[in-house]
Amino acid sequence: MSRFEFLAPCHFGLESVLKKEIVNLGYEVTQVEDGRVIFAGDESAVSRANIFLRTTERILLKVDKFRAESFDELFEKTKAIPWENYIPANGKFWVAKATSIKSKIFSPSDIQSIMKKAIVERLKKIYKIEWFPEDGNEYPIRVTFMKDEIMIGIDTSGESLHKRGYRKLTSKAPITETLAAALILLTPWNKDRILIDPFCGSGTIPIEAAMIGANIAPGMNRSFLSENWTDLIPKKTWYSAIEEANDVRRDSVEMTIQGYDIDGEIIKAARQNAALAEVDQYIHFQQRSVSDLSHNKKYGFIITNPPYGERLEDKADLPALYKEIGRTFNALDSWSYFIITSYEDAQKYIGRQADKNRKIYNGMMKTYFYQFMGAKPPKRENRENLH
Template sequence: MGKYQLIATAAMGLESLVAKEVRALGYECEVENGKVIYTGDETAIARSNLWLRTADRVKIRVGEFKALTFDELFEKTKALPWEKFLPENAEFPVIGKSVKSTLFSVSDCQAIVKKAVVERLKKHYNRSTWFEENGAFFRIEVALLKDIATITIDTSGQGLHKRGYRVDQGEAPLKETLAAALVMLTNWKADHPFMDPFCGSGTIPIEAALIGQNIAPGFNREFASEGWDWIPEKIWDNARTEAEDLANYDQPLDILGTDIDHRMVKIAQENAFEAGLGDLIKFKQMQVRDISTPKEYGVIVGNPPYGERIGDKPEVEHMYKEMGQAFNKLDTWSIYILTSNEEFEQLYGKRATKKRKLFNGFIRTDLYQYWGKRPPRSFE
């Protein structure tokens, strides 16, 4: 088994959650802006892809070095052990980005890295000409930050938020990774009620159900690294068997998603069935002002409209006031609302116990947290 330096990339504000997940898998890690770095073998690659709920991708760091000239970038890239990773017929596009670096032309950096890898592999495979790229897929990235080039190979393929259960979605769907993070940032336990009053296409309730039954989020999809010949099929089989064994399908759940739009409720139901959770989650058409429940010590997680479009603002502000009035009666419930609206607390009518800055795509938002009364010990 090899040892690889792995990078789990994370959206801004979620690094500590990703690190917590990496440690839960048994790997020591370091946290940097937008990424969590750790060492692992082929099994770690498979398990990380299957289990990380809040990471965007899992990458292998092939090398990191200073590069002030294209020559330097070429030679140092060529010196890396590409034959360890890429077979003779590998398909390997190169993507790139450059921030605050002398080498600012991304297209030139990509072309140079591609050429350097080709030269290294031609020498290793004893080829005078290049060959068809009709084999396994390896996406290489060259990322320059303050003249330091980090060169990685992506093990995930499609981003980890692509769980594979979305049949359809609304206008502004929440990424599955952020939805999972919102659930994990609460005090919810699987034997307590859970509600999302703005469920849209059902992402938050579905992620809550996956967490509640400890189902690996990547269980129903494939990853780019499954096609790599140096990761034996048995490793993936074992990782999936472990995921199956750890799932708690008998855990009863009380999860409700509501939305004002009956079409979204139907889409949410279809997505839940696609995820294999259709019988576990209830969906209902309802306005937020009508929400009431005799149940106690539950958790509400909501991603309501933000009123970003000028015309929507008065309507959204009115809805926030109605939400505050409806939720005020749920004094044992903990409530978590994600919005970019800076006047949310005034409109809602109550100061948050705690606020956490998060990014929904490129929109800066706050997670407003209202903690309910602590349940008696008999209830916990």
């Protein structure tokens, strides 16, 4: 059985969540870096990581890592890699993305063209052909330069893993599925506790929570680029991973998850998305303003992504909105609430300092995940009070 290394990129600030997921899946984490986790596994790790991991953007098959300070060095070291172990003679291959940070080689387009030439030169000699038809399976290559060190991986996922397949309709500023899942996993919430998202938009946080509670693998209803790489990954590993995903799914679970939004049309979209994700039976969506939020149960969780003034003209409304959030949430004084926002004055207007504040980069935007912890329910609390 072959042993590979894999690169799993994630949002900056969420590496620990992804690491825990990978370990729980049974794989050895070999390195944690800013924005990615590197782990080892056999060929079945490709299918299982793509299907089961909730918080990574894609799974890359690690090809090599080396230093290069000139284009000549980049060409020669790329050419020395045994690309024939990965790419067949009819494979379609290209450097799909190149990034460079604090490195002497910094032009992405030059990196892409030089590496492509080097791979072609290598494979010409190996396959004894002058021209490549590139009419077979796709092998997109992604490279990252950091302080003159290059990491090279082949993308096994294709479309980003945040595209679970259920979100056909979205709100104006949607949170990605991978980020929503990571935020939930950062909290102590579990399926036995009430969860409300009062700014649910197209339903991503409630849907991801329901999928976590029912143990529905996020990738079980989509396809992946490497499914056809039968020279590298036996087809049976994909069938086996899907069978495993079906076996661990808990359809009979009971949960109380609620999603509210002031926009009635977006609530309709959220209901449709939940139905596509096969979790609509677990979630109650309703058109409701945050100021109308109340609950008769003593303990519960709020996890939400409120507006934070993506457009300049919206920023003037933020103090009043966050004061309203503070007034409403603090009335639920035994509840725990978790808010992701880029609004730097959020705590000031909420009127309370967060117990924890975690910086997370949502793309290039710095956001804060404020965690306000409520009282823990007594251990012998009647389960009715938790629902």
